[in-house]
Amino acid sequence: MAAHTDLLARLASAVASAPEHESFTWRLCEATRRLLGADGASLTVDNASTNRITLCATDEVAARLENLHDVLGEGPATSAYLTGEPVVVTLAQAAERWPVFAESATRQTDAGQIYALPMRQGTAVQGVLTLYRRTAGPLAEDQAGAQFLADALAAALLHDADVLSDLGPGGSWSNRAQVHQATGMVVAQLAVGVRDALAILRAHAFALDQPLAQVAQSVVARELVFRRKDDG
Incomplete structure (x- = not known):
């Protein structure tokens, strides 16, 4: 319990030190990234295929990884959401389970290893914290500590009214x-x-x-219109 209390205190401190002009969700994401020693991070909620929402991404690589999850409907974060279990893979390992995702991630990013942690409240999975490192290796906290932070994020996001303003006009909603x-x-x-x-839009x-x-x-x-073959 003392270790968890220390983690939350460090998280709060890191959030407070993040740039004030950034949204709360971005500051929370960036603070978690720093605590866990990752190169980038993102937060997604409601990861079901038609409702998946990216709340924030700390950098372009994290954003590209989330876009691949969004377009392909598969990958480490999708698996973490569906199973409620953390997924830690290098891109080489990911190729065995999600070859298209891994090939695209290798081509579009310099990520070397991906860590997808379900954000849970009780038995319900609310979303996923996804982190990446350019080189393979462990995070700064052990898996139990990292998972505790992910679960803490779920509670913070669900109970913070600023999330609604973060998803205002022009945002992810x-x-x-x-x-x-x-x-x-x-x-x-x-x-x-x-x-x-x-599926057609994703393709x-x-x-x-x-x-x-x-x-x-x-x-x-109406810049892009799909037509059936028998429509001419």
Whole structure:
């Protein structure tokens, strides 16, 4: 218990020392990254395929890794969310389970090892803390300490009102709403189900090497229109 109290005190101190102009979720994410000795970190919630939301990413590499999870619907963070268990893999190890994810991550980032920790409240998984290091190796805290921090983040995020303002206009909630709108438009354009429409958007995003939200924006703006073959 004393070790956990010390971790929380250090987390609070790190959050307080982060730039004040940044959002609370980013400061929380960055503070956790520093405590665990990772090169980058991200926080995602509601990781089910159609509702996954990235709350923050500390850098471009972390953002790219989350975009790959979003586009492909698979990877270490997805597995951690579904199983409720931490996933620690090098990209070489990831290739055995998620070859497309691993190949894309190797091509797009300089991450060497990924640590995906479920953010849990009791038996419920609320989201995932994903960290990466450029070189393989352990985090600054042992697995129990790292998992404790991830669970603490779940409690902090669910009970902090600032999260709602972090996801205001132009933020991740807006992006997700646009993805839902674009999915509905693809359903109408191709006469397919919602799951298939979302898969089509993800495939398009992957093929263009673009974030899913960017493809959704193009669909909503009617810059990208899907047509059935029998439509001409």
